[in-house]
Amino acid sequence: AGAQERLTAPIAVAVDTSSRVFVTDSAMNAVKAYSPKGKLLWQAGTLGVEAGELKKPTGISIGRDGEVLVADTGNARIVALSAQTGTYLREFGRKGSGPGEFSIPANLWVEQDGTVLVSDSILCRVQAFSPSGEFLFQFGECGDMAGYLARPRGVASDSEGNIYVVDALFNTVQIFSREGKLLLFFGGPGAGPAAFQLPAGIFIDAS
Secondary structure, eight states: OOTTTOOSSEEEEEEOTTOOEEEEETTTTEEEEEOTTSOEEEEESBOOTTTOBOOSEEEEEEOTTSOEEEEEGGGTEEEEEOTTTOOEEEEEOOBSSSTTOBSSEEEEEEOTTOOEEEEETTTTEEEEEOTTOOEEEEEOOBOSSTTSBSSEEEEEEOTTOOEEEEETTTTEEEEEOTTOOEEEEEEOBSSSTTOBSSOOOOOOOOO
16 A cells, blocks of 8 residues: 555544545544545545644544544544545534533544534543534533443444443443433453453444
């Protein structure tokens, strides 16, 4: 592969309905798009003066309208890019601790209706946004027991709307209602079956 095709520190991957593969590379401060056969289609990172540059992007997902949503972690925001060209489309969120604000946005999940779930590793919470980026609700607070969060990373929801949160410090997956009530958890620290060591991501399919 050529220099542009190579990845330095790939973090997360998303695939759209056209089987294009999108990868965040935190060391290169870039998002790269590949064809199903691995050909580089575009690279986004320097998005122009108005939009600024990506800084240590991490989580990535495909939005309801096919756009690519990226957790621009170093800039504490979510950025939407064109899946076809990598062109900057819009953004939401900013640095802070209030509703709709981020400290370390880590992972993304887009639900079937377009609702965007974002985990924040420092603020110990999950926030939900409309497809256009309007704040909807949040849950979670820092703590060291079940029902609290320590280092939330991967986030996903099932067909009933329950929200699963991977915690890298607890080495567990906790399942919450949309009101933030703990329903169940599984996993634990270790190297054996059903145990985790620094879990980072999660995916739930239609079944």
